[in-house]
Ligand code: SF4
């Protein structure tokens with residue numbers, strides 16, 4: 001199945017049209033939807049920003065802004081309510097500032113995670129552009145069940161062009177990963193189980209995807225903050 005986030009119709013921070021990516025993926029995988037010959041179920045998802053809904057799936061396509069916002073200081077005072085913009089940043093990277101004698105904002109680029117959340121309340125903080133807004137592919141997520149803890153997606157391909165309306169580069173990588181999984185996994189192995197068995201080095205070897213030090217991403221802070229069962233905890 002493919003799930004996608006709301007995108008341009010209902011949300012204010014999308015960096016792409018998630019439903020368009022889904023349509024192009026469904027077309028590319030049409031025969032596999034009909035044949036249902038994957039080793040186990042495959043959840044695909046697409047997300048149009050990096051920080052809110054979506055994302056957890058066997059294979060997730062997620063927007064990836066690659067640089068902090070560029071601020072048009074001449075417009076900030078006229079267009080933006082600065083406290084709202086400061087409050088919007090999930091990592092407290094935005095501060096009020098005086099620039100050329102005018103009230104404006106500044107971004108601590110070391111803290112900024114390039115999420116794009118500051119753009120809707122303040123369009124002069126431009127982040128989305130063809131050169132720096134890309135798509136990334138994460139794999140190996142699944143929910144917990146009676147037999148196992150959840151697993152979290154890991155980054156395996158980044159910097160793919162946000163190439164509407166058919167996203168051919170994204171579809172090529174998605175298809176490559178799924179066909180390798182289909183050919184190599186044992187019956188009933190989910191994508192995460194398959195990678196667990198063969199290991200990450202062989203995943204990259206078998207798919208032919210280039211590996212860099214920025215991939216996989218095992219953030220240690222997640223251990224303390226993420227649920228590892230179906231129970232809701234407060
Ligand atoms: S993924 Fe982000 S941009 Fe897309 S609908 Fe959800 S919150 Fe909005």
Ligand code: SF4
Pocket residue numbers: 068069088089090091092093094107111112113114115116117118119127
């Ligand atoms: S892009 Fe995100 S993290 Fe960076 S300043 Fe804007 S809201 Fe904060």
